[in-house]
Amino acid sequence: MGEKPKRLHIGLTGSILIALGLGLLCGVIFHYLVPAGTVRDDVFVNGIFYVVGQGFIRLMQMLVVPLVFCSIVCGASSIGDTKTLGTIGLKTLAFYLCTTALAVTVALSIGNLINPGRGVDMSSMVASDTSTLSGSANTDVSFTDTLLNIIPKNPIQALASGDMLAIIFFALFVGIILSTMGRKVEVVHRFFEQFNDIMMKMTSMVMYVAPIGVFCLLARTFANIGFDAFLPMVKYMLGVLLALAVQCLVVYMVLLTVFARINPMKFLKKFVSVMMFAFSTATSNATIPLNIETLEKKMGVDRRISSFTIPLGATINMDGTSIMQGVAVVFTAQLFGVQLGPVEYATVIATATLASIGTAGVPSVGLITLSMVFNSVGLPLEGIALIMGIDRILDMTRTAVNITGDAVCTTIVAKRAGRMDTDVFNDPDAGRELDDVKAA
Template sequence: MKKFGMLTQILIGFVLAIVLGAIFGPKIAVVQPLGDLFLRLIKFIVVPLVLASLVTGITSLNNVNKLLSIGGKTIAYFMATTFMAVVIGLVVGFAISPGKGLDIEMPTQNAEKTEIPGTIDTILNIVPVNPFESLSTGNILQIIFVAIAFGIAITAVGEKAKPLANFFDALALVMYKITGVIMKFAPIGIFGILAPIVGNYGLEVLMPLLKVILAVAIACSIQLLVTYSIAVRTMGKMSPITFLKGIAPAGVFAFTTASSSATLPISIRNAEENLGVSKEVSSFVLPLGSTINMDGSAIYQGIAVVFIAQFFNVDLTFANIVTVVLMSILVSIGAAGVPGAGLIMLTMVLQSVNLPLEGIALVAAIDRILDMFRTSVNVMGDASAAVVVQNLENKKKSA
């Protein structure tokens, strides 16, 4: 298997799960411990991974002045467009309903036994009373709040807090390494999760996947052609056509490689040469964006949550939807730079609304296809931020 790429390995595991599940039926449940182990490993890395990567992302701003000026504008823009992205994903998900139409009753005991808090309680519960308790119990929303507080405070303190910043940097690197190792077992984990589902419920459980791809493609197109176009026109004072032409090389490269980091040099060159962004702004906004701005991934989270909820016959309440919006925004920062970030992010979002993690197996085989769409949107979103911040900085200097 080592000679095959990760995508090929996952597809092999996916196909084997379908074939063997169909052949052996319920007897294939003997492999379920493999899937359970993979899910436990994913849960094992979530808490330290979110804490370390988010603190590191915030402290990379270096100083408070930059945070309040370019950094403040950039982060505000990222949060706004990510909010729009997950809302678009949810709207398109509900409109297309990729998980409906299946006459299958899946077990949803966890969702039924868990009392869902109201919207106000959900928002209040983001702030922890005891951060150590939040870490020990794995409360993702509260952990993200703690990480943001630590990151901003470390940046404000400056040099004296450098050892703490270095600690989180090292912890983040260690967690990325552990995550990389765990993701190598993804094909086996996917097989262990999916094969028993196919064995118990048949091949028809795979039918909604084409609708998931269609939903992600439509939502990403809306984010690009509507959200970014309006932003660069109104706040960046640039023609959307000029913007799209200027950043197209980076967008195409991102689509083919599915890597924001690999696309970064092309993004910086396109922004400076084609979009008129200064080196000061491009060298700050674009690297930061490649780390914490994941609009395409937020779209994916919204659609995947709707798909999995519909598939498992779970009705999402308004409080659930608010939680999905908040979590999709926050984990787009917390899971940044992680191999297999899409699956990691989806795990955290599903946990926040008590949806079965087994649903991850249904989208894992097409994750690479979805990753191409969402990475391209991520990169173009970073470029739109650079254009907007550049224009706002120009206005500030001329005022």
């Protein structure tokens, strides 16, 4: 008897891509071929598509506050290990946060330069929700008040109302205290870790219905405006890729030259294999072992440094993810006609930077924290549906940028601390065995 043919397995990413294509096709058919009337407009476009799509949006909203709070508490509590490295740990934390803030700034600048969401007005599609969602963006609040509002008067009220900057501040505070108290609060620490596991499991369950949600949201979008929404999606992709290239090939290389005084081209040549591995897996966590080995054997970085900074970076340093969020903010704001000013952009930079602390190093988790960034400046979450279908390619690219940022920071910190062997770095044959193992 012959072997049974293997069943074709389509993963979540493939399902979402198929849903993207089918939703686009269905929406175009409804827009151009189905005559307007009760069946098209009331039953499908503003009935089934709207209810199911908004149901998926609400599921994502349901996850945001508990997921972000627990993940940031757990991420901050793990920072207690910085005591083992003293000032090196503090410098690493400061460097990670600064490069993430710089990455968001680059993304917002490029987003406003190419204007990915201009030319299409989708504000009428969320007219009933936008007035509520964009309230914080249209309110005239001074920058000093925005800074003060980061500190919550009532943390429970902040959690209930979804005040993201205040939630992040309180979560960081709790996590840092847990890390300093150690074994005294082991039960509480374990509670947050277990509750975080529950939220991650819940996120996975919600993502199982993502293809249905994406299909309905995109079908309704294209049923209303036809092909007009296609060009902004392409411009959004190009904007994210351009911002990622600037961060990786310009910002990081300048930092290496200025702070480490090493040849950035040599660094890229030795590190490219790790970047390709990260691109193929789309997960920072899976790249940690190879990253540490490469830094030690090819760059000459002390393993005692890299074994601390690389896992920490995989937890809190998500420059590529922050870039996606920055471009997505500009894209969605322009698409739905929400005006953002300097205060809102400063809020995006702060929120995306702090949110990176709680972003797990697994594929596409940045889409969940993106909804938190949108909430912080009052953007409608419908924009995420357009982004979700094309996110996998961008996710692979930004993961490569994420792990490159970790390595650049580690190299700079090690060099300035006298924990880097420059002879190994300058040796073109150093670490050759890593490439041989990979080739085998």
